[in-house]
Amino acid sequence: xxxxxxxxxxxxxxxxxxxxRHLRTNEEVAYQTGVSAEWIHERTGVRSRHVAAxxxxxxxxxxxxxxxxxxxxxLDACDIGLLICATSTPDELGPxxxxxxxxxxxxxxxxALDVSAACSGWLxxxxxxxxxxxxxxxxxYAAVVGVEAYSKFLDPTDRATSVLFxxxxxxxxxxxxxxxxxxxxxxxxxxxxxxxxxLIPAGGSRNPAxxxxxxxxxxxxxxxxxxxxxxxSAIFPRLVSEALTRNNLDLGDLDCLIAHxxxxxxxxxxxxxxxxxxxxxxxxxxxxxxxxAASAPYALxxxxxxxxxxxxxxxxxxxxxxxxxxxxxxxxxxxxxAVRIGPTPVAQPGQEGTPS
Numbered sequence: 001x002x003x004x005x006x007x008x009x010x011x012x013x014x015x016x017x018x019x020x021r022h023l024r025t026n027e028e029v030a031y032q033t034g035v036s037a038e039w040i041h042e043r044t045g046v047r048s049r050h051v052a053a054x055x056x057x058x059x060x061x062x063x064x065x066x067x068x069x070x071x072x073x074x075l076d077a078c079d080i081g082l083l084i085c086a087t088s089t090p091d092e093l094g095p096x097x098x099x100x101x102x103x104x105x106x107x108x109x110x111x112a113l114d115v116s117a118a119c120s121g122w123l124x125x126x127x128x129x130x131x132x133x134x135x136x137x138x139x140x141y142a143a144v145v146g147v148e149a150y151s152k153f154l155d156p157t158d159r160a161t162s163v164l165f166x167x168x169x170x171x172x173x174x175x176x177x178x179x180x181x182x183x184x185x186x187x188x189x190x191x192x193x194x195x196x197x198x199l200i201p202a203g204g205s206r207n208p209a210x211x212x213x214x215x216x217x218x219x220x221x222x223x224x225x226x227x228x229x230x231x232x233s234a235i236f237p238r239l240v241s242e243a244l245t246r247n248n249l250d251l252g253d254l255d256c257l258i259a260h261x262x263x264x265x266x267x268x269x270x271x272x273x274x275x276x277x278x279x280x281x282x283x284x285x286x287x288x289x290x291x292x293a294a295s296a297p298y299a300l301x302x303x304x305x306x307x308x309x310x311x312x313x314x315x316x317x318x319x320x321x322x323x324x325x326x327x328x329x330x331x332x333x334x335x336x337x338a339v340r341i342g343p344t345p346v347a348q349p350g351q352e353g354t355p356s
Contacts, residue, residue, distance in 0.1 A: 008133075008134055008176055008177075009176065009177040009178065009179055009181070009182040009183075010129075010130045010133050010134060010174055010175070010176065010177055010182050010183055011174070011175070011176075011177025011178075011181045011182030011183065011331070011332070011334050011336075012172050012173065012174060012177075012182075012300075012331070012333075012334065012336045013072075013073040013075075013141070013173045013174065013175045013334070013336055014069045014070065014071070014072030014073025014074070014075070014172070014173040014336050014337055014338070014339075015069055015072055015170070015171070015172055015173075015297065015300055015301040015304050015305075015336060015337075015338040015339075016065050016066065016067065016068025016069030016070070016071065016072055016170065016171050016301060016338065016339045016340070016341070017065050017068060017168065017169065017170040017171070017294075017297070017298050017301040017302070017338075017339075017340045017341065017342070018061050018062075018064035018065040018068060018168065018169045018170075018340075018341045018342050019050040019167075019168050019288065019340075019341070019342030019343060020050045020051055020052045020053060020056060020061065020167050020168070020342065021050075021053070021342065021343055022050065022051045022052075022053065023048050023049070023050060023051070023343070024048065024049045024050075024051045024151075024166070025037075025047075025048050026040045026041055026046070026047060026048065026163075029049075029156075029162055029163055032156045032157055032162065033156070033157055033158070033159035033162055033163065034157075034159070035159055035163075040163045042265075043163075043265060044163055044164055044263050044264065044265055045263065045264030045265040045268065045283075045285065045286045046163065046164060046263075046264060046285060046286055046289045046290075047286050047287070048287070048288075048289075049151075049165070049166030049167070049288065049289040050166055050167050050168055050288055050289075050291075050342070050343070051151045051166065051167055052149045052151055052152070052167040056149070057091045057100070057149060058085075058087050058089050058090060058091055058097055058147045058148065058149040058169075059085075059091045059097050059100035059101045059104060059147075060104070061147050061149060061167065061168065061169040062085055062087070062097065062101045062145045062147035062169045062171070063101050063104040063105055064169065064341055064342075065145050065147065065169035065170050065171040065294075065341070066080075066083070066101060066105060066143045066145050066171045067105065067341075068171070068339040068340065068341045069143060069145075069171040069172060069173045069338075069339070070143065070173055071339050072173070072336065072337040072338050072339045073141075073173040073175070073336070073337075075141060075173060077105040077106055077107040077108075077110075078106075078107065078108060078109055079109075079140070079141050080105075080107045080109065080110045080139075080141055080142065080143045080173075081109055081110055081111065081138075081139020081140060081141055081142065082110060082111050082129055082132055082133070082139050082141075082142035082143070083098050083101060083102050083105075083107055083110040083111070083112040083113075083142070083143045083145075084098060084112075084113055084114070084115055084125040084128055084129050084142065084143070084144045084145070085097045085098035085101055085112075085113075085114050085115070085125070085145050085146075085147065086114070086115045086116070086117065086121030086122045086124065086125040086144070086145070086146045086147070086293040087114065087116070087121065087146070087147050087148060087292070087293055088116065088118050088119075088121070088148060088150075088200075088292055088293065088322070089147075089148050089149045089150055089152060089153055089292075090114065093203070093204070096112060096113055096114040097114055097147075098112035098113050098114050099112045101145065107143075109139075110139075110143070111139075115128060117190075117293075117321065117323060117325045117327075118198075118292065118293070118321035118322035118323055118325055119260050119262070119290070119292045119293055119295060119319060119320065119321025119322065119325075120188075120260070120293075120319040120320060120321040120323070120325040120326055120327050121146060121292075121293035121321070121325075122144065122145075122146030122170075122293045122294070122296055122297050122319070123188075123296060123317060123319045123327045123328075123329055124188065124325070124327060125144045125146070126144050126172065126174070126183075126329065127186050127188070127327075127329070129142040129144050129174050130174065130183055130186075133174060133175070133176075140175055140176065141173055141174065141175045142173070142174045142175070143171055143172070143173055143174075144171060144172050144174060144297075145169060145170070145171035145172075145294075145297075146169065146170055146171070146291075146292070146293035146294040146295070146296070146297050146298075147168070147169035147170075147293065147294050148165075148166075148167060148168065148169075148291050148292035148293060148294055149167050150165035150166060150167055150221065150290075150291070150292060151165075151166065151167050153200055153219065153220055153221050154220055154221060155217045155220040155221075158220070158222075160223050160225045161220070161221045161222070161223050164262070164263060164289055164290045165221060165289060165290050165291075165292070166288055166289035166290065166291050167291065168288055168291035168294045168298060168342075169291075169294050170291075170294045170296075170297035170298040170300070170301050171297060172297055172300070177334055178334065180312065180332065181311075181312070181332045181333065181334040182331070182332060182334070183329055183330070183331050184247070184330045184331070184332065185243065185246060185247055185328075185329060185330040186327070186328070186329045187239075187242065187243065187246070187327060187328050187329075188325075188326070188327040188328075189325070189326050189327070190323050190324065190325045190326070191323070191324050192323065194227075194231065194323070194324040195322070195323060195324070196224075197223065197224050197227045197228050197231065197322065197324060198221070198222070198223040198224070198228055198321075198322040199221075199222060199322060200218075200219060200220065200221055200222070201213075201218045201219075201222060202218035202219045203218075203219050228262070229263075229266060231320070231324055232262055232263075232266060232270070232320055233266070233270060235320050235324075235326050236259065236267075236270050236318060236320065237270065237273070237274055239318040239320070239326060239327075239328045240257070240274060240316065240318060240328075242328070243316055243318075243328045243330060244316075247330055249314075251274070251275060251276065253314060254280055254314055254315070254316050255280070255309070255310070255313035255314050255315065255333075256280060256282060256303060256308070256309060256313055256314075256315045256316070256333075257271075257276060257280050257281045257282065257315070257316050257317075257318070258282055258296055258299045258300050258303070258315060258316070258317045258318070259281065259282075259296065259299070259317075259318045259319070260295045260296050260318070260319045260320055260321060261283065261284060261285030261288075261289075261290060261291070261295040261296075261298075261299060262285070262290050262295075262320075263285065263290070264283050264285040264286045267281070267283055267285065268281075268283065271283075279308075282299045282300075282302065282303050283299075284298060284299045284302050287302075292321070293321075296317055296318075296319050300315075300317070301338045301340060302338075302340070304336060304337065304338035305338040305339075305340050309333050309335075310333070310335070311333060311334060311335035312332060312333065313332070313333040314330070314331075314332055314333075315330070315331040315332070315333055316328065316329075316330055316331075317329045317330075317331060
């Protein structure tokens, strides 16, 4: 009797990112929020933010990132059979932003859909694509993009949000992987009782847009920074610990830890408390701010573009965001290339930004 074939292993074949050209500096943010540039850097670690042009929507940023990832993977848009977009800042409430991206790319053979899980969304979407590709008669390749155009939803005078949030996109091309590489473990969670910690209150079916909601800026992102900070301080070490335990690993077995980038100062502190080596935890939020669902894939793209990931590297990806939502994945790196499009980001000390 023939045994059923085991599901194929799925991994990353290429990474790509896109940053808009315009920069919003700490000096500009400080002037509008009534604090100093030094105050912003000391408390957040963010040096600058990229801002979409008035005629750039989330789909425009995402399409550029997917093109970059497809180029890295050696594919054309017509090779993509599944296109998933993770975003909190869609072009419209409907249709899905993924359909807009599909049209821009002319990815005629793709099935396009959105996943909404805020800053955790890209990894949630990776799980959907991963399982989709493992099914019988599934497409061979999927594009998974995280994108935010937060600048369209910011009150520039609100220092809780304006100092952190920015625009950008990053994408992965998923496809068949060798038995020694690819994704090996996923875990996800959510707690809807914490949904009010960070949200855009107006514009949906509960609180439709009106002149009053525009006047009181309810269409802008609102965040309880202290509550969110407490949540991250609790969930990040838990995600790392539980992933290591599930996979019988120690911290020293990780070659790279990719995390959502909410606040570089907070992420540095939590990494030090965990005992993570500075070279293991990838921090790019100082370059680009918090770009939501694009943060984790942007960090992974940056690490790949800087040639700091060797084939066979063991990578732990951790995400957390509004909802509140969280997740993790263990990935063995295949050596996939990366392409970064856009202006050179502000480099960390001792590093050079390497767009290609």
